Amino acid sequence: xxxxxxxxxxxxxxxxxxxxxxxxxxxxxxxxxxxxxxxxxxxxxxxxxxxxxxxxxxxxxxxxxxxxxxxxxxxxxxxxxxxxxxxxxxxxxxxxxxxxxxxxxxxxxxxxxxxxxxxxxxxxxxxxxxxxxxxxxxxxxx
Numbered sequence: 577x578x579x580x581x582x583x584x585x586x587x588x589x590x591x592x593x594x595x596x597x598x599x600x601x602x603x604x605x606x607x608x609x610x611x612x613x614x615x616x617x618x619x620x621x622x623x624x625x626x627x628x629x630x631x632x633x634x635x636x637x638x639x640x641x642x643x644x645x646x647x648x649x650x651x652x653x654x655x656x657x658x659x660x661x662x663x664x665x666x667x668x669x670x671x672x673x674x675x676x677x678x679x680x681x682x683x684x685x686x687x688x689x690x691x692x693x694x695x696x697x698x699x700x701x702x703x704x705x706x707x708x709x710x711x712x713x714x715x716x717x718x
Contacts, residue, residue: 584679584682585682585685586686588683589653589657589660589683592657592659592683593649593652593653593655594656596652596656600659601635602639604655604659605635605636608632611632611658612625612628614662615628615661618680624681624684624685624688627695628658628684631657631658631687634651634694635655635658637698643698643702645697645701650690650691653687656687657684657686657687660680
């Protein structure tokens with residue numbers, strides 16, 4: 577029997593997402609460096625590093641009002657998953673060597689599956705916005 581199942585991940589993600597509020601997003605963005613450091617130091621979470629950076633970018637753009645083309649349930653799921661990663665005393669405590677991050681990885685993986693289309697749309701928007709900004713910014717070369 578697996579230590580952490582999809583059903584457990586769904587339950588944990590739903591619990592975390594239900595608790596997310598607008599104020600939680602501000603707190604989450606302040607804790608971004610701590611979460612990213614935890615991801616870098618964990619073998620189980622490292623493979624999600626790029627996805628987690630994209631999640632933070634979307635949350636930041638949402639919080640700052642630059643990107644609102646995403647349903648609140650996706651924002652809450654992403655914030656809930658990221659806050660779950662930060663919690664060292666979750667279903668499987670992070671201090672247990674070898675398996676402590678299995679539940680964190682399961683929650684992040686499930687969240688990515690649930691919000692995949694929203695993240696893809698956001699990434700396309702971000703790329704287009706950056707290209708437009710680069711095209712309209714005057715070059716400083718002589």
